[in-house]
Structures are given as structure tokens and as C-alpha cells.
Amino acid sequence: MEIAVGLAAVAKGFYGRGWLWGTSGNLSAVVQREPLRLAMSPSGVDKGELTAPQVLEIDDHARIVGAHKGKPSDESLLHIRIVKERSAGAVLHTHSIWNTILSDRYAADGGVKIEGYEMLKGLQGVRTHEHTEWLPIIENSQDMPALAETIGKTLNEHKDAHGFLLRSHGLYSWGETLAQAKRHIEILEFLLEAKGRTGV
């Protein structure tokens, strides 16, 4: 329940910044590893009004555990895949203006290169601003199992990536804990906006 409270608090904060408007975006956090149980924001809910009791618990096939009337997000399979590939404790997905714009602007390059910013040091394991973060851009799709596969491959090819963009869709990032995942989203959103506004 504490996990659900945490997800609701992060949702409210991100919604306030315009990163989860129109019921977009979704948030998850690991409740238990074996077998996997994931606290997951429900589909179609106003993220500015998300409450802890609305948060679902799902298994590793994105099926609801227990008796809950909510519907898991279509993107639950993507969260599950990221949790497994990165041993993540939480996964956050935002739709911001700047991540949307850059996910298209740099699509032909296959990703966004971010380097030289002090802000990068907030990403787990990064010790200096002399770091190059490559944020892969994956073509958007409505075929979730296929998209989960593509994400799995991409994460394997880019072992150091702290997030990725779905084209004209949004940003995914994660962390060992919910706090770390939130930190990563804030840092990547900041850097995408900074890069976006310089027009490079």
C-alpha cells in the first residue's frame, strides 16, 4: 500500500508539470520479485487524481492479481520487460512536450545524444559531466508484445542507457527505487528540454 501511495504522489507531481495529461503515461513499482508482482497505475485514469486504492497489482503476464475492477495499462508489458531487463524497482513513463518533440526530431539518428551537462551526474553510476548518454528512440507501435521485444533488444544493445524514447510518444526511465526512477525522469526531462530549446 505504501508503494501505491508513492506512485500516486509521483503521478500528482508529474501531472502538475504537464507530463501526464489526458490520462497519458503510466507508473509502476515492484512489490515482489519472485513471482513478480508489480504495482501499476490503471488505464484511463486522470493522473492528477490518482489515488492509492486505484493502483493495481499485476503479475508478469500483466494479469490483475486479486479482485480489482481497474484495467491495467496497455503498456504493462513494456513495464514488465523493463523491470526484467534492468532489474528495476520502478518504471515511469511520461508524455511531456519536449520529450515528444525530441523523440521525433532525432528519430532519423536512432537516438538523442546528451553530453557535457553536470545534470548527467544525477543518473545512477555517472560520476562526471564528461559523460555521453545515448537515449535510444524506438519506433512507436500498438503491438505491445512486439514492442516489448524491440525494447528488450534495444536495452541489450544499449546496456548503459538510463531511458529511451518511443517516437512521437514519450519517455521511459526506471530506477532501483521509485525515488531513483523519479530522479532519472526529472534529469532526462530537464536535459531534453535544455537540448530542445538550444535547437541543436
Next chain:
Amino acid sequence: MEIAVGLAAVAKGFYGRGWLWGTSGNLSAVVQREPLRLAMSPSGVDKGELTAPQVLEIDDHARIVGAHKGKPSDESLLHIRIVKERSAGAVLHTHSIWNTILSDRYAADGGVKIEGYEMLKGLQGVRTHEHTEWLPIIENSQDMPALAETIGKTLNEHKDAHGFLLRSHGLYSWGETLAQAKRHIEILEFLLEAKGRTGV
């Protein structure tokens, strides 16, 4: 009364984002279909301080029902027309920076084409990002009955549109419920800003 509370809450939120400044914009929701009774924000009120008791009830000629000292918005006729054309349960009208700018930038094209964004899936009935939303732009006017007619025609010509722009004026959207109308506004405002900032 619950409807009025809901309208006041949406007004406060939208005002906070700068979409209803200077007493601009207006909000309505259907109280009863036959005969039509519409809860409607009053004219000339600061939307950041709108209270439920200030919300008016009007009939399908935009006349106040009951004893209320408020004045219905001049644009009540537009709300009534939209409610009828779309069988809408709520109609919201915002004045944001970006909807104002784009309503003029694309006026010569007669509308704004928005396509390829995942965010589009939040619009009722849209199942994929491979959707083209055409947001018609209607020339602004102070002749409300005539404008209501033009809006009626435009909605008939563009059966799939989830909203429209009045030139150098603002955005109208609607939904089966107030929550859906709010969601549509957030999505369209997001997409207009994203498009506006890419400069295409």
C-alpha cells in the same frame, strides 16, 4: 450541484495553467436532456475563483432557469449547439497561448492537421497513433447566432473532429462526460503546443 462543483474544479485547474485568464473561456455540462438544462459558468467571473453556487442553469435558448443573479456567457449558444450536434455531456472552451497562436497560424488552411502522436489515442474512439485529427478553424465573430450556425455546419462536415478552433480566440472541445471533455482539452492543448513548438 455536484455538476457545478465539478465545473468549478476544472475551471480552477485550467486557470492555473493560464487557459482561462482575464475571465476568458467558459465551461458547461448537461444537467438534463429533455428539456435541455445546462450548467454554465457565468460571464465575467474570475475562473480561478469560480464557486459552484456561481454556476448558472440555462435552457436551450440560453435563458437562466430559476432565480440567479449571474449573467450567462455570450457564448452559451455555442455550447448549446455543440451539445446538440455531438450529444455531448460537457463542453469546455479555453484561451491558451498555443491554441491562440495556432488558430491564426493555420487559419488559411482552414484547420490544423495533427497526426502520428500517441497522445491522440486519448481522444474518444481513437485506437492508434496512426490517426489524423483535423481541428477545423472557424473565423471569429461577435454574432453568436450566426457563429452557432457556422459551428453546426462545421461539425456536420467534420463528423470525426473532437474539437475546433475559433480564429485568434480559442479552443472548443467536449465529451460524453465532464471528465472526458477535460481529457480532450488536455490532449488537444498538449498537441497544439507540441506542434506549435516544432514550428511546422
Next chain:
Amino acid sequence: MEIAVGLAAVAKGFYGRGWLWGTSGNLSAVVQREPLRLAMSPSGVDKGELTAPQVLEIDDHARIVGAHKGKPSDESLLHIRIVKERSAGAVLHTHSIWNTILSDRYAADGGVKIEGYEMLKGLQGVRTHEHTEWLPIIENSQDMPALAETIGKTLNEHKDAHGFLLRSHGLYSWGETLAQAKRHIEILEFLLEAKGRTGV
């Protein structure tokens, strides 16, 4: 006292939008006409934390009435002049990013022309979007009596203006009441940003 509470509330709201940062800007409202008594925000106070008891009362020479330890804003003379020229009940002065930028961008033209926006209808006496608002730009100065004179002349030359800009400094607007002055500021700030972002 109610007036001071109102000024503090407006200050808090405007500060939250970044229009009164760094103790910039000032706010006043008429307490009494004959002889003139003006409630005035004190100099050097954080507008996000302005409280009603901090609000000063000054006479028409900008001298404090009663025993108050605060210091009136240097720009009190400008407020007094505007109150007299326009029979205003309240005067508000904001330092926003966009009013600062446009006050310089259009300085060579002597003013900013704003026309065709529905939002203009929120300005007192304006009945249609087919209105041209001319916002005069006055060269900035630290000589307050001289600046008050220039403002007096400018207001006489532009009888219909609802506000003016001081170059690289900020916006002044006013109203019959505090609520109207607030509405005017919101409308002019909105229009300056809309115009500023279109780059015309």
C-alpha cells in the same frame, strides 16, 4: 484592511507566475478619494510572502499615513499619477519575461499594437475582437517625478490605452476595482506572450 488582504492575494498569485520576482513590481488600491489615500505594497518585500499588515497607506505625495515602519515603493508617484489620470481604483505593475522582452523589441515603434484577438474583449469598454489596443512604450528612468510627468502626458495622448510599458522594465495596468485591474494585467500579459511567441 480588506483592501490590503486583496492586494496580498493578487501579489501571491502573480508572484507564482514569475511576474513579481526578486521583490520587483508593486500594487496599489484606492482606500479613499478625497483626500487621496492609497494602499500600497512596500518596497523591498518578497511579493510571494506579502502580508496584509505589510501594506502601507500613503497620501498623494507618497508619504506614509500613520505609523508604519515600511518604505513606500519608489514608484508610488507613478501609481498616484495613474490613479488621478484614469480615476483608477487600483494600479498593478508587473515584471514578466514577455512584457520585458516586448517593451524593448517594439521600443523604436513607441508602442505595441495588439489587434484581432478575442482576448481583447476582456479590457473594459471593448466589445469586439476587432479592436486595436495600442500599448505605449515609455523610456525607463530613475527620476520618478519626471517619469510621472511623462506618464501623465502619455496617458493623455492615448486616452483609450488600458496599460503601458516602461522599456526593459515592465507593464502597468489599472482598473476601476482591484478585480478589474487584475483582469487587465492577465489579459495584457497573455496578449504580450502570444504576440511575443509569434515573433511578429
Next chain:
Amino acid sequence: MEIAVGLAAVAKGFYGRGWLWGTSGNLSAVVQREPLRLAMSPSGVDKGELTAPQVLEIDDHARIVGAHKGKPSDESLLHIRIVKERSAGAVLHTHSIWNTILSDRYAADGGVKIEGYEMLKGLQGVRTHEHTEWLPIIENSQDMPALAETIGKTLNEHKDAHGFLLRSHGLYSWGETLAQAKRHIEILEFLLEAKGRTGV
């Protein structure tokens, strides 16, 4: 303790504007001059949730005074150096989008020149808008003792500077009191954004 409460309040406000995202930035205030005791925000803490008890007390070698489990920010040495060079009572360091962008845009010039804005008058000792503020830009580094030396030299070369930028990193400013330091940050952030948006 009152100082820690003040730092937490400023942190919360700045975080809300996106100046301290992702645990970035840090804040300090002098508790005692001889020997120096500095209240300092801890490393790795979410600035939107910083509480007074989390604030550390450090000496002039950036060692924690007393029994506290927190870790002082890596940049504590920079704060200490600024406190000594400027006899400052408080030092604030922000990571905003605009200070980040301008710290790189003007790096080849060695600084940002800001002149002619009324807003400059909010900087301590500045009496007119006809003032030129030179904000030095210092190359970023992870070698804190060396960076502290460079900062010391820069502050000596630019005796009148009210702040400086670390390239692709952020803004430092200070004041005799925490309130003055906050005012300086707000003013410099405002001016950097105004300059940044004019594109000069």
C-alpha cells in the same frame, strides 16, 4: 534550526520552478562566522521534499559537525569559498533550463553581459537600470578544490559580480542574508531567461 527551516522553504519553492530537479543544486547559510559553521543541504536529497532536520552543519573543511548521517554536497567547498570571498550569509546554486543554456551559449565570451534592465536594481548596491552586470562563466570541473580556487580567483577579478555560471552546470549567487540570496537568484534567473528568449 530556523536557518534550516528557511533553507528547506527556499528549496521547495525553487524545486517547484524546476531549478533543483533530480536532486540537483544546493543551498547553504552561515550559522556562525568564527569558527565557520555552515548549514548545508545534504547530497542526493529530493529538494522538493527537503526537511529542516535533513540540513547538515559543516565546518570550513566541509566536515560534518555533530552526529548526522547525511552526506554533504560535493560542492560544499565552493559554498565555503564563496562565503569567505564575499562575506556572504547565504549561497544558493540552481540548475535551471535557461542558466544551463546561457552558460554554454556565452562560454566563449567568458561571461554573460546583462545591461539596461530595471530588474538589475534588485541586485544589492545597484541603483539604476543603467548598470552592466557581468556574470562570469567558469569551465565546469569535478575537481572541487581546484574549482574552488578558480572561483576564488574569478570573484577577485570581478569584485562587483553578484553571481557566476558554471558551464553546462548552473548558477551560483549569494547574499548577506538568505532572503537577499533568494532575491538575487530570482533576479538573475529572470534576466537569463529574458536574455535567452530574445536570442541575442
